[in-house]
Amino acid sequence: MKKNESKEVQRLYSGLIRLHVLHHAAEEEIFGLGMMRELARHGYRIGPGTMYPMFHALERSGLLTSRPVKHEGRIQRVYRATSAGKRALAEAKEKVQELFEELFES
Numbered sequence: 001m002k003k004n005e006s007k008e009v010q011r012l013y014s015g016l017i018r019l020h021v022l023h024h025a026a027e028e029e030i031f032g033l034g035m036m037r038e039l040a041r042h043g044y045r046i047g048p049g050t051m052y053p054m055f056h057a058l059e060r061s062g063l064l065t066s067r068p069v070k071h072e073g074r075i076q077r078v079y080r081a082t083s084a085g086k087r088a089l090a091e092a093k094e095k096v097q098e099l100f101e102e103l104f105e106s
Helices: 007-027 032-041 048-060 083-103
Strands: 064-071 074-081
Touching (some): 007 064, 007 074, 032 048
Antiparallel strands (some): 064 074
16 A cells, blocks of 8 residues: 555555455465565555554454465465355455446446
């Protein structure tokens, strides 16, 4: 998120970012730096101080699960959507589709 955006705008984007994370985690294992790069491709500037607490919150809520993986001699934590996360994503997709249609119907 850009530094000059208001807190309210950042809160709006936060929900979109969580959906984006959940979407990718439903498709494959994800990790922090990779997800930060993916989000940057879409114009979101997310640092580790935002990304990892988001992962942890999604994991605590039962939407993500994680496991340690050895990568290039280091231990890296990778995240994957749980079945509850996939169900939540499916429900969110319906809501997003409905909102998208309403926002762009004219």
